[in-house]
Amino acid sequence: xxxxxxxxxxxxxxxxxxxxxxxxxxxxxxxxxxxxxxxxxxxxxxxxxxxxxxxxxxxxxxxxxxxxxxxxxxxxxxxxxxxxxxxxxxxxxxxxxxxxxxxxxxx
Numbered sequence: 001x002x003x004x005x006x007x008x009x010x011x012x013x014x015x016x017x018x019x020x021x022x023x024x025x026x027x028x029x030x031x032x033x034x035x036x037x038x039x040x041x042x043x044x045x046x047x048x049x050x051x052x053x054x055x056x057x058x059x060x061x062x063x064x065x066x067x068x069x070x071x072x073x074x075x076x077x078x079x080x081x082x083x084x085x086x087x088x089x090x091x092x093x094x095x096x097x098x099x100x101x102x103x104x105x106x107x
Contacts, residue, residue: 061094070100 036044062070067087068078081087086106087099 058097061090061092061096062100063094064089067095067100067103071103 064078064082065075068075071078078087081103082089082095087095087103089095
């Protein structure tokens with residue numbers, strides 16, 4: 001009796017594709033032509049944003065590099081904003097998320 005050994009690629013190749021029976025289900029009327037109406041698309045997008053927000057809570061404080069990425073400016077610009085008093089650093093050199101929100105509202 002021989003034992004058949006499969007490489008990792010062979011094992012993965014078997015698992016490609018939807019589970020059996022999934023492709024056989026009937027599609028709803030809005031999926032027949034492959035389009036989704038605007039209200040459904042908006043509902044899906046809102047649910048996705050809500051799920052993301054629930055699983056990825058915002059930090060209370062961020063670094064200057066993170067501020068630059070969030071606001072869409074360079075790190076040097078964030079440093080200038082700190083020196084000008086537009087952003088305040090805490091004693092650890094981080095910026096409060098409320099400061100970032102305030103800076104974004106100013107745009």
